[in-house]
Every structure is written in structure tokens, then in C-alpha cells.
Amino acid sequence: MKLKIYHDDHKTATAIKIAEKHISEVEAVRKMASDILGTEVASLTGEVEMYSYLELPDYPKATRTASANLLGIAKEYRSYVEALTRLKGLKRFQVDESNHVVVAPSYKSTIEDENTEYLEGEAVVVYKALQKVAKEMQRCNSLLNGPLAHQLIWVKNSGECGVNYQTFKRTAMPNF
Numbered sequence: 001m002k003l004k005i006y007h008d009d010h011k012t013a014t015a016i017k018i019a020e021k022h023i024s025e026v027e028a029v030r031k032m033a034s035d036i037l038g039t040e041v042a043s044l045t046g047e048v049e050m051y052s053y054l055e056l057p058d059y060p061k062a063t064r065t066a067s068a069n070l071l072g073i074a075k076e077y078r079s080y081v082e083a084l085t086r087l088k089g090l091k092r093f094q095v096d097e098s099n100h101v102v103v104a105p106s107y108k109s110t111i112e113d114e115n116t117e118y119l120e121g122e123a124v125v126v127y128k129a130l131q132k133v134a135k136e137m138q139r140c141n142s143l144l145n146g147p148l149a150h151q152l153i154w155v156k157n158s159g160e161c162g163v164n165y166q167t168f169k170r171t172a173m174p175n176f
Contacts, residue, residue, distance in 0.1 A: 008115040015111045
């Protein structure tokens with residue numbers, strides 16, 4: 001069993017905003033590919049379409065650069081490749097059904113999980129027991145009209161706990 005203890009919303013939102021700032025860079029590379037190909041690309045960076053476009057049946061052994069040269073798009077292709085190599089962290093993005101680049105849900109999920117603390121196994125049982133103790137101490141504080149409950153418990157080195165009667169008598173008894 002896994003128990004969610006804490007999630008840092010700020011860190012998650014910050015990581016997603018940082019990724020969103022890079023969408024324009026990916027869109028610019030896609031536009032470059034679209035302009036070269038003369039058609040809108042469907043893949044994230046246009047690489048798939050570009051490499052397919054540069055496969056020339058009459059020149060099967062031609063490199064992509066040579067193919068671009070033969071097609072008269074060498075300068076544009078070089079600019080595209082340079083822009084493509086500057087893109088980092090492409091796994092953060094995907095193309096949505098409207099053919100726009102968005103932050104991928106899988107990335108959002110990963111970031112959310114990285115910024116969340118969980119307890120597992122026996123720690124869950126202990127944590128839940130401590131929550132019950134804290135709830136009861138809060139109830140005692142309410143009955144005592146102040147934060148005194150923690151002062152009325154003793155804990156020995158052996159871990160044994162109990163009520164500190166002398167402190168209870170001195171501090172809590174006057175309330176009743």
C-alpha cells in the first residue's frame with residue numbers, strides 16, 4: 001500500500017511552466033520543416049517527414065545533405081538541422097489532436113510523482129497510528145482550552161509512554 005503524504009504544487013507548476021516556455025522553440029522547428037516540405041508536418045519536430053522527403057529513389061545512397069543539395073534546399077535544410085540540434089528534452093512534448101505542440105501528460109505525471117512524497121509498507125501503519133494519536137491530543141487540547149496535551153505525556157528511553165500525573169494535576173486539574 002502506498003500513502004500520499006505531501007505534494008509540492010509549486011515545484012510541479014514551475015517545471016511545467018518551464019517546459020511550456022520551450023514549446024515555441026519546437027513549433028519554430030516544425031514550421032521550418034513545414035516550409036521546406038511545403039506541407040504541415042504531423043510529427044513533433046518534422047524529422048520523420050523530412051527524412052522521408054530526402055530519400056531520393058534515383059539516388060538511394062545519397063546522404064540527406066546531398067539530397068537537400070540536389071533538391072535545392074541545402075541552406076534551408078542546414079538551418080533546420082541546426083535548430084533541431086538545439087532542441088533539448090523533447091520527451092516532455094507531444095503533438096495534440098489539433099496538431100499543436102503541448103506538454104505531454106506523461107511528463108506532467110512524472111513531474112507530479114517526482115514532487116510527491118509517499119510512504120509504503122509498515123511506515124503507512126505507523127503513520128496512521130500517529131495520526132490517531134495526534135487527533136486525540138488535539139481533542140485533549142480542546143478539553144484543556146490550550147496546547148497542554150503534549151506536556152502531559154511522558155516517554156521513557158525504552159519507548160514506554162504514559163500520562164505524567166504530577167504535571168496533569170498541576171496544570172490541567174485547575175481547568176476542571
